[in-house]
Amino acid sequence: MRLQDILLALLIGLGLWHALVILTDAPHFILPSPRRVAQAAYNSRVILLENAWVTMIEVGLGLVIGSLLGVVTAIQLAMSKTAERLMLPILVFTQAVPVFALAPLLTLWFGYGMGSKIIMAVLIIYFPVTSAFHDGLTRIDSGYRDLSVSMGAGKWTFMRHVQIPNALPSLGSGLRLAAVCAPIGAVIGEWVGASKGLGYLMLLANGRAKIDLMFASLIVLACLTVILHIGVGMLATRLTRFTQGTCGNRKT
Amino acid sequence: MTLSPGITLKGQHRLEGHVLFDADLHIPGGQWTCLLGRSGVGKSTVLRLILGLETGGEFQGSFAATDGSPLAGRISYMAQSDLLLPWLSVLDNICIGARLRGEPSDTDAARAMLHRVGLAAHAHQKPATLSGGMRQRAALARTLFEDRAIVLLDEPFSALDAGTRADMQELAAEVLQGRTVLLVTHDPAEAARLAHQITVMSAQATQNWPTPQTSALRQINAPETLACQAALLEYLRGASV
Numbered sequence: 001m002r003l004q005d006i007l008l009a010l011l012i013g014l015g016l017w018h019a020l021v022i023l024t025d026a027p028h029f030i031l032p033s034p035r036r037v038a039q040a041a042y043n044s045r046v047i048l049l050e051n052a053w054v055t056m057i058e059v060g061l062g063l064v065i066g067s068l069l070g071v072v073t074a075i076q077l078a079m080s081k082t083a084e085r086l087m088l089p090i091l092v093f094t095q096a097v098p099v100f101a102l103a104p105l106l107t108l109w110f111g112y113g114m115g116s117k118i119i120m121a122v123l124i125i126y127f128p129v130t131s132a133f134h135d136g137l138t139r140i141d142s143g144y145r146d147l148s149v150s151m152g153a154g155k156w157t158f159m160r161h162v163q164i165p166n167a168l169p170s171l172g173s174g175l176r177l178a179a180v181c182a183p184i185g186a187v188i189g190e191w192v193g194a195s196k197g198l199g200y201l202m203l204l205a206n207g208r209a210k211i212d213l214m215f216a217s218l219i220v221l222a223c224l225t226v227i228l229h230i231g232v233g234m235l236a237t238r239l240t241r242f243t244q245g246t247c248g249n250r251k252t
Numbered sequence: 253m254t255l256s257p258g259i260t261l262k263g264q265h266r267l268e269g270h271v272l273f274d275a276d277l278h279i280p281g282g283q284w285t286c287l288l289g290r291s292g293v294g295k296s297t298v299l300r301l302i303l304g305l306e307t308g309g310e311f312q313g314s315f316a317a318t319d320g321s322p323l324a325g326r327i328s329y330m331a332q333s334d335l336l337l338p339w340l341s342v343l344d345n346i347c348i349g350a351r352l353r354g355e356p357s358d359t360d361a362a363r364a365m366l367h368r369v370g371l372a373a374h375a376h377q378k379p380a381t382l383s384g385g386m387r388q389r390a391a392l393a394r395t396l397f398e399d400r401a402i403v404l405l406d407e408p409f410s411a412l413d414a415g416t417r418a419d420m421q422e423l424a425a426e427v428l429q430g431r432t433v434l435l436v437t438h439d440p441a442e443a444a445r446l447a448h449q450i451t452v453m454s455a456q457a458t459q460n461w462p463t464p465q466t467s468a469l470r471q472i473n474a475p476e477t478l479a480c481q482a483a484l485l486e487y488l489r490g491a492s493v
Binding site: 141143144146147148149150151152153154157158161162165166242243244245246247 | 300303304305325327328329331333335337338339340348349351352353354378379380381398404
């Protein structure tokens with residue numbers, strides 16, 4: 001994505017939004033104009049930044065903890081056929097329970113602070129990361145396995161030197177998905193019960209009919225998600241290039 | 253390296269109830285044996301059996317080294333695909349065996365090995381930057397670096413262009429001299445050049461084919477090499493009908 005393409009898309013989006021406001025003649029408490037939202041964002045910049053920071057911490061910690069748990073689980077599953085046989089159906093079954101439905105319970109158990117939101121984010125990204133990485137660990141060229149066996153490799157050394165590096169692009173795909181899902185988990189948690197964060201601010205603004213501030217919070221949240229997506233996307237690309245051995249080398 | 257033992261294999265391999273092959277193989281120690289036969293006859297399965305790998309079937313019989321010691325830990329393997337790990341440098345790929353066994357690797361010896369196969373200048377490059385021939389040379393260096401008495405080669409040169417293949421055959425013959433080599437190949441010319449013993453395999457039996465009187469490695473255009481190649485090709489064509 002080039003910067004000029006992003007700016008052009010942004011301008012088109014703003015233009016369409018503005019046109020919609022004019023064409024529908026909607027009152028500002030239903031659909032505020034981009035200008036009005038920008039004004040509200042500027043006036044409430046301190047409160048927006050404070051709450052964005054809280055959400056960012058929740059999402060960041062959720063992403064790190066959820067990814068680490070996902071990586072460890074995937075390695076365990078890939079190393080033990082018994083664990084794979086027993087754990088995979090349980091993991092799939094737990095995914096049948098909507099994580100959003102657990103939000104009130106998590107708030108009850110872990111309180112109104114950041115803890116319950118971080119756990120929401122962890123729960124929502126744990127499965128995509130585990131699933132993608134496990135898939136990468138087990139989907140390996142059988143030739144590597146044969147060669148390693150002929151060399152007298154141990155289970156763990158094969159995992160460490162072959163399976164894990166080989167599965168890094170799959171981990172990157174899982175992380176990309178996680179980067180998009182993690183903010184959803186944190187914001188749902190904030191909606192259910194919180195005193196800080198962008199989700200909380202959106203509900204607060206909505207309750208006071210400050211729809212322009214609600215829109216501003218939503219846009220800040222979207223920007224955070226996009227930045228996270230780009231950052232994780234860059235990391236995923238690096239992981240793929242590392243595995244392919246194409247970092248800064250030229251073919252002879 | 254200790255004296256290279258021979259290998260004997262006698263028995264029947266069954267796949268889903270059907271007999272894949274019935275073999276009686278005698279692979280002489282310290283020499284090249286080329287194993288030929290039509291596709292699907294079980295040549296690679298023989299290699300997998302000797303390597304102790306999963307074959308997907310059931311083998312009834314026995315195989316052993318002629319010196320009576322276990323085969324495990326005395327075999328190195330090279331496949332059609334180079335199987336270099338793309339994220340490691342060429343040098344690290346050469347040492348991968350030691351890493352996988354959790355042993356310290358002798359990088360000086362690995363460098364010397366790379367020098368021997370003409371890749372010293374590419375030690376720190378990644379496999380993606382090398383040509384197909386260079387990658388196979390690196391794979392050969394990795395096989396050799398394992399310093400095993402028995403070397404099993406599963407069509408290692410079949411994906412290379414004709415010129416590179418001839419170069420690789422010469423290099424392999426030189427560096428693997430004195431080891432027990434079992435080469436699975438589809439190429440009668442390769443067998444005629446390299447083999448001390450040519451074994452043709454079918455589902456019913458294995459038979460040794462007369463090799464040229466001259467010693468391996470033979471000239472490509474030598475009359476006895478060409479005659480052996482032509483006769484072998486003629487036989488294989490007949491066998492595949």
